[in-house]
Amino acid sequence: MDTKKKTDTLKRLKSIEGHIRGVHKMVDEDTYCIDVIGQIQAIQAALNKVKGQILDDHLHHCVITAVQGEDPKERERVLAEISEVFETATKV
Amino acid sequence: MDTKKKTDTLKRLKSIEGHIRGVHKMVDEDTYCIDVIGQIQAIQAALNKVKGQILDDHLHHCVITAVQGEDPKERERVLAEISEVFETATKV
Amino acid sequence: MDTKKKTDTLKRLKSIEGHIRGVHKMVDEDTYCIDVIGQIQAIQAALNKVKGQILDDHLHHCVITAVQGEDPKERERVLAEISEVFETATKV
């Protein structure tokens, strides 16, 4: 990842960590369940955003390198990983 | 898509179509809601499977062609599409 | 389901069935993969809508009846089903 993207991703992860602590406090203080669930769903959306950024970066670096490279096994491995990430994405 | 994969995908789509008709019948006959929902979720899982097959095929053909090609704009377009598919996948 | 809601749900399912046939045709005619995937995602969103309608109806009939009823086992069964549907929903 280039420095700017990496800084942004790290900042988002810090913010998500704080968000989790907020949910912990909500549960501890017996906040109304539906409000807690709403915050958890916001965290999951934020994690999807981070995941998207990382995947996008991966496509533009590792995938390009592997696909343009000389090693057919490495190319196959990298493409199979993308398929797998995609499949898991629809299951969490 | 090569002929074998295509035949398999078309067969799965035919089966999903029949499955949808089955759900139509269930709703028409006032089947217990939870059982109907269970069948709809099975159809969604089957559609994920088809989507995965098509994406996998796409990665092995169009993506390889574009990434190995001479046109940086076309490469960028193809990679951006993958990112977008991935992002939408987590939202349906 | 009351007649109006049922008619609407059946109509949506008919439309989804036609949409599936459209995707079958697209695959058969070798339409660009990403366009096919986009249509499949539209179908999945339409199925989510139907699922939501059925669940909403279920909450307003079976769940109310069971929760207001005299049988604690039946109440437990109905609530456990909702939890289960919710859990599966996040996995397809």
Added chain:
Amino acid sequence: MDTKKKTDTLKRLKSIEGHIRGVHKMVDEDTYCIDVIGQIQAIQAALNKVKGQILDDHLHHCVITAVQGEDPKERERVLAEISEVFETATKV
């Protein structure tokens, strides 16, 4: 939430917070993208688990109270919330 369930939920959230910090470290140290994405997906699955626990608790307390209660508006409000949570669940 009863004390035992609450303790368990709080423990899970603490563990997820640590997991997020782990992902932060992975990104900072330029760990292979696909491994980072795998960890994020594990966190999302863990959040789904917590969400399921909270919803289950909600169904067994607030929902039962509202559905058995005298106020039809409150009952409607609580059931509409469940439908909404379900709808959002399929979008994150």
